[in-house]
Amino acid sequence: MTRSKLRGIALHAALVLATLVFLFPFVWTIVMASNTTADIYRFPPKFTFGGHFGDNVRHVLENVAFFQSMANTAIVAVSTTVLVLFFDSLAAFTFAKFRFPGRNALFVILLATMLLPAQLAAVPQFQTMALLGWVGSLKALIIPGAANAFGIFWMRQYFQNSIHDELVEAATLDGCGFFGTYWHVALPSARPALAFLGIFTFVGSWNDYMWPLIVLTDPDHVTLQVALSSLNRAHGVDYSMVMTGALLAMIPLVIVFAVFARQFIKGATEGAVRG
Amino acid sequence: MTVTASVSAPRVTRAPVKRRIWSYWRFYLALSPFYVLFAVFGLYPMLSTIVLAFQRWDGLSARRFTGLDNFAFLIKDPTFWQALENTVVLFLMSTVPTLVLALVLAVMLQSAVRFTNVYRIAYFIPNVTSLVAMAIFFSSIFSTNFGLVNAALRSLGIPQQDWLGQPWGIKIAISTMIVWQWVGYNTLIYLAGLQAIPKEQYEAAKVDGAGAVRTFFSITLPQLRPVVLFTVVMSTIGGLQTFTEPQVMVGNSGGTGQSGMTVVLFFYRAAFLDNDYGYAAAIALSIFALVLLFTAINWRIFRGRGEDR
Numbered sequence: 391m392t393r394s395k396l397r398g399i400a401l402h403a404a405l406v407l408a409t410l411v412f413l414f415p416f417v418w419t420i421v422m423a424s425n426t427t428a429d430i431y432r433f434p435p436k437f438t439f440g441g442h443f444g445d446n447v448r449h450v451l452e453n454v455a456f457f458q459s460m461a462n463t464a465i466v467a468v469s470t471t472v473l474v475l476f477f478d479s480l481a482a483f484t485f486a487k488f489r490f491p492g493r494n495a496l497f498v499i500l501l502a503t504m505l506l507p508a509q510l511a512a513v514p515q516f517q518t519m520a521l522l523g524w525v526g527s528l529k530a531l532i533i534p535g536a537a538n539a540f541g542i543f544w545m546r547q548y549f550q551n552s553i554h555d556e557l558v559e560a561a562t563l564d565g566c567g568f569f570g571t572y573w574h575v576a577l578p579s580a581r582p583a584l585a586f587l588g589i590f591t592f593v594g595s596w597n598d599y600m601w602p603l604i605v606l607t608d609p610d611h612v613t614l615q616v617a618l619s620s621l622n623r624a625h626g627v628d629y630s631m632v633m634t635g636a637l638l639a640m641i642p643l644v645i646v647f648a649v650f651a652r653q654f655i656k657g658a659t660e661g662a663v664r665g
Numbered sequence: 666m667t668v669t670a671s672v673s674a675p676r677v678t679r680a681p682v683k684r685r686i687w688s689y690w691r692f693y694l695a696l697s698p699f700y701v702l703f704a705v706f707g708l709y710p711m712l713s714t715i716v717l718a719f720q721r722w723d724g725l726s727a728r729r730f731t732g733l734d735n736f737a738f739l740i741k742d743p744t745f746w747q748a749l750e751n752t753v754v755l756f757l758m759s760t761v762p763t764l765v766l767a768l769v770l771a772v773m774l775q776s777a778v779r780f781t782n783v784y785r786i787a788y789f790i791p792n793v794t795s796l797v798a799m800a801i802f803f804s805s806i807f808s809t810n811f812g813l814v815n816a817a818l819r820s821l822g823i824p825q826q827d828w829l830g831q832p833w834g835i836k837i838a839i840s841t842m843i844v845w846q847w848v849g850y851n852t853l854i855y856l857a858g859l860q861a862i863p864k865e866q867y868e869a870a871k872v873d874g875a876g877a878v879r880t881f882f883s884i885t886l887p888q889l890r891p892v893v894l895f896t897v898v899m900s901t902i903g904g905l906q907t908f909t910e911p912q913v914m915v916g917n918s919g920g921t922g923q924s925g926m927t928v929v930l931f932f933y934r935a936a937f938l939d940n941d942y943g944y945a946a947a948i949a950l951s952i953f954a955l956v957l958l959f960t961a962i963n964w965r966i967f968r969g970r971g972e973d974r
Contacts (some may be wrong), residue, residue, distance in 0.1 A: 401777055408770055409787040412849055415802050416790070418813065422805070431811045434820065477698040484696055490689040496696060503703060506711065507906055507956055509929055509949045513936050514713035515706055534706035537699040568691045589793075597796045599909045600929075604937050615797040619913050622801045629805050636798030647793045651786045658789075658850070659857035 416640075422633035430629050446634035453625060455610050456638065459617040464642070466531045466613060467595040474591045475584055477537035482545030483576045487558050488568075503539045512604065519605055530605045531613070535595065541587050548583035549576060586657025589650050596643055614639045717946035724940045735947035745948070747923050748931040749955075755836060755927065756904035759843035764896060766844070767851035772881070774852065775859045785856075788849030796846075800913035803842040804829060807914075829915060832924035839910045839925060847903075851896050858892030859885065894967040901959045905952065908933065928952050 422430055425440035450456055485497055515534070516525070524530040553576060561571040577584075602613045609620065621635050647654065718735055722728040739745050774784055791799075806813040807828035815825035828834035862885065870880045886893075911925035917934055919926025932952065936945030 401773055402780070404773055405770075405777060405780075405784050409784060412788055412791050412845070415799060415845070416794075418806070419798075419802055433816060435811070435813065435816055480695045481699055484692050488692055490692045491686060496700070500699070503707060505902075505956065505960065506707070507902075507949075507952050509906070509932050510714055510953050511707055511710035512932075512949065513717060513942050513945055514710035516937075517713075518706065518710065534702060537702050539699065539703075542699060568695070572695075593793045599797055599912075600933065604933075615795065618795070618797045618801065622797075622804075622913065623916075629808075629811070632801055633805065636795065636801050639795045639798050643793055643795060644790070647790065651789070652782070654793075655785050655789055655853060659853045 416644075419633050419637050419640075422630055423637045425630055427628050427630040442630065443634065446630050447638070449628070449631040450621070450635045450638065453631070454617045454621050454635070456614075456617065456635065458610065459612050459614045460638075460642075462528060462611060463596060463614040466528050466598075467592050469532050470535050470595040471588050471591045473532070473536035474538060474541050475588055478541030478587065479545045479577065479580060479584065480572055481537070481542045483549050483572050485542065486546045486549035487553065487555065487576075500539045500542060504543070508601070512601070516604060525605055526607045526611060528611075531595075531598070531602055538591075541591065544587055545580065545583055548580055552583075553579055582653055582657060585650055585653040589646060589654045590658075592646060593643060714946045714949055717943050718950050720943045720946075722942045724942055728943075731943065735944050738944065739947050739951065744923060744926065744931060745928075745951075748919075748926045748928045751836070751919075751924060752905060752907065752927045752929075752955075755840055755843075755907060756901070758836060759840035759847070760897070760900040760904055762840075763844045763847045763900065764851055764893070766848045767896070768855055770848065770852040771855035771859055772885075774856050785853055788852050790849070791846045792850045794846075796909045797913055799842060799846065800910050803838055803845075803910075804914040807834070807838040807841075830921050832922040835911075835915055835920045835925045838914060839907070842910055842914075843904075843907070847900070851900075854892060854896055855889065858889050862888045890967060894963065897963050897967060898960060901963055902956060905956055905959060928955065 421437065421439060423446055424443040425436050426442050426445075429436040429440060485493065519525050519530045524533075557575055558571055561575045562568075566574060597615065598613070599615045599619070602616050603619075606612045606616060612620070618632075618635050618639050622632050625632055717728075719730060719732060720728045721731045721734070770788070774781060777784070805811075809815060809825065809827045809830065812828065814828065818825055826834060828838050866884050866888070867880065870884055875883070906929050907927045908929040911919065911927055911930055912933070914920075915925040917930070917938060919930060928948065929952065932945055932948040935941045935948055
């Protein structure tokens with residue numbers, strides 16, 4: 391065997407090892423979710439998949455309103471994503487392709503907001519929610535996050551590079567209004583960028599923890615993350631059940647990621663290098 | 666008529682300012698969602714936070730203006746300093762290994778020819794999973810009597826450790842989770858950065874007889890500088906706001922010796938468990954100051970040196 395061949399094998403061995411490390415928590419979660427807690431507590435622990443997944447799921451459903459919180463999370467994540475995609479791309483298209491008084495100042499303000507930590511607003515924001523009567527309502531999660539600076543910045547980069555000014559001009563000459571040009575020219579051409587922003591927003595919204603913990607006061611109307619943490623707090627000794635809940639909470643994300651993985655990874659890396 | 670693409674905008678006639686601004690209404694309307702939402706749910710609350718930081722308020726009784734009292738108390742509060750220290754230590758314990766491992770993996774991935782897409786997807790998966798679920802997972806494997814980590818130690822004949830019951834153990838458990846979650850993400854970003862480096866530079870180095878190590882330090886790393894800056898800034902902003910991992914793994918108390926108490930967890934406790942809103946506002950401002958400070962430091966380290974300006 392040649393030296394370069396040996397190097398190639400060593401390289402892939404290292405890369406496969408890293409893959410195993412990254413994927414191990416998922417495998418072990420399934421192992422725990424399919425065994426009884428007693429099996430997990432044994433020494434040495436049981437390393438194989440068991441047949442108790444059904445029982446564990448039943449225990450999860452008995453202890454938290456799992457489907458309710460999954461539905462809440464889905465409503466929040468889907469509506470946030472749709473709103474963000476629409477509002478951010480519309481604003482980004484405007485910034486990228488049109489001139490108007492105050493454009494640069496508005497854009498600088500937009501960039502500056504990205505440095506502000508969320509905690510800076512959390513206390514008065516809670517008071518605002520109380521004033522609006524939105525405490526305990528999913529609106530409190532959806533509306534404040536319906537447009538964001540990162541998405542506008544991200545989409546603007548894309549529109550600047552991918553849509554020629556001539557195209558916008560031609561559409562305008564053809565009688566497409568401003569909105570028509572956005573809808574018929576800009577949006578269809580921005581699919582990859584929208585796919586990335588969409589998954590990014592969906593995952594972020596699905597995973598949001600602190601704000602739902604604060605603003606969703608009724609234990610029956612929480613999101614999945616909050617339900618999961620309360621399950622852990624109350625039944626932390628029953629690992630199998632808690633890990634079953636954790637597994638169920640991850641499945642939708644893994645599916646979304648699996649469907650869009652290629653586009654997402656392409657988008658994620660392009661933005662960093664350009665930015 | 667009112668809508669004109671930027672390139673073709675004829676700047677000949679000058680209508681009165683009022684009419685000119687009005688003629689752009691579509692653009693302002695298109696931008697308005699973000700700015701309206703930011704004004705209502707961002708700017709206004711932030712300004713209120715600044716006012717609140719000089720007041721004492723439990724959310725029920727009347728607000729009382731107390732001047733700098735909250736800040737004076739904050740400076741004397743040992744928990745605050747503990748939280749600050751924990752946050753910085755956790756940030757270093759997680760960011761340094763994350764970025765070093767990511768760079769190593771990216772360099773390896775770049776020289777791999779086959780299966781690169783499979784590796785990329787596998788490495789990225791930890792980043793798109795449920796944070797709470799994974800925090801529960803990591804607290805389970807670090808559990809004293811039944812955790813996998815201790816099972817592994819015992820099978821090697823090493824005595825088990827009380828990971829989540831000891832200050833250093835808590836920090837190791839939390840940063841392990843952060844490293845696991847972020848190595849893949851940063852690997853992909855470094856990989857994209859590596860692929861953007863012109864091939865000619867490597868060829869020139871080869872001609873000059875530079876070895877692999879020399880090439881790495883005099884070509885790869887300097888060229889990668891902007892990408893490294895990006896990852897450091899992102900890790901800093903994220904790291905200084907660590908909340909979910911400690912909150913789920915050791916609870917609102919911050920665990921043994923409050924060693925999992927981060928500044929954001931400290932803030933969360935003051936505001937939403939103790940209803941000490943004025944104090945929480947002062948903490949929030951200190952978090953903001955911390956983010957600005959660290960961003961400025963990063964900027965100086967990575968942009969300041971070795972550049973013409």
